[in-house]
Amino acid sequence: MRTSRPVLAVALASAATLAFAGCSSSDDGGEGTPAASGSATDCTPDGLQTLTEGTLTVGASDPFEPWYVGEPSSGEGFESALVYAVADELGFAKDDVEWTSVTFEQIISPAVKPFDVAAYQTTITDERKGAVDFSSPYLTSRQGVIVADEGEFADAASLADLKGAKIGVTASQTSLAVADAAWGDDVEVTPFNAAGDGMTALSSGTIDAMVMDVDQGVAASTVYFPDTHVVGTLPPVGEPEQLGLVLDKGSSLTACVSAAVDTLEANGTLDELRTTWLKSDDVPELS
Known part of the structure; x- marks a missing residue:
């Protein structure tokens, strides 16, 4: 393990x-x-x-x-x-x-x-x-947004800055609902079976950003995918x-x-x- x-x-x-x-x-x-x-x-x-x-x-x-x-x-x-x-x-x-x-x-x-x-x-x-x-x-927990260091949205600092982006989420997880609430139809949401699959897609340029638990996202961007970084968290939806x-x-x-x-x-x-x-x-x- x-x-x-x-x-x-x-x-x-x-x-x-x-x-x-x-x-x-x-x-x-x-x-x-x-x-x-x-x-x-x-x-x-x-x-x-x-x-x-x-x-x-x-x-x-x-x-x-x-x-x-x-x-x-x-x-x-x-x-x-x-x-x-x-x-x-x-x-x-x-x-x-x-x-x-x-x-x-x-x-x-x-x-x-x-x-x-x-x-x-x-x-x-x-x-x-x-x-x-x-x-x-x-x-x-909070849902974080991770982008590629060299991508089009590397300097995103607001939800509006990510308008038009391809956003990865983990299917059947809370990231999907939070991303939908944050952007609605302003982004294209792509579900992945595993967050790691989404991070791989982000690194390869297939998607523009990945949404996941922010603590996990910080570790993912510093330990596993160092060509990415966390730009912020999404507004909470409903109960914490x-x-x-x-x-x-x-x-x-x-x-x-x-x-x-x-x-x-x-x-x-x-x-x-x-x-x-x-x-x-x-x-x-x-x-």
């Missing part, structure tokens, strides 16, 4: 499509925490009903920056570090965390999961909450896009995992992880 540039075309497929309580239940009206049973005394390795007793099994797909640097088990990258921080809150040592490779489709499908929790840039939506449980959100850890629908672990995420938000750990691994704070919103 080691990342390389050729792997990115597959790995980027799941881009972000590529928020203080104890361990207690909440109704499904909350943004990230579906109803789940649990109490403070349950949130320990001895009390949690994991797939393997004493082990937290975590699902992830092909790793890429800034979410995973090297193997998911490295602890390097935002989501790898997040998983180990959540595990620590639940009382699991690093050696008690086992990683398993899954597809994005496995993560969001209603089928029984081969993991206790998955960390793979999964946007919380009402539709997905019908099939899986989400933890409290750990990141509010938030990412959550994914669990089986009705999982007994959901409340405890959410409580761990809430604690990490409250004590500043999530802010520290965002500062360390995500580099999008200075990216402006296009208007």
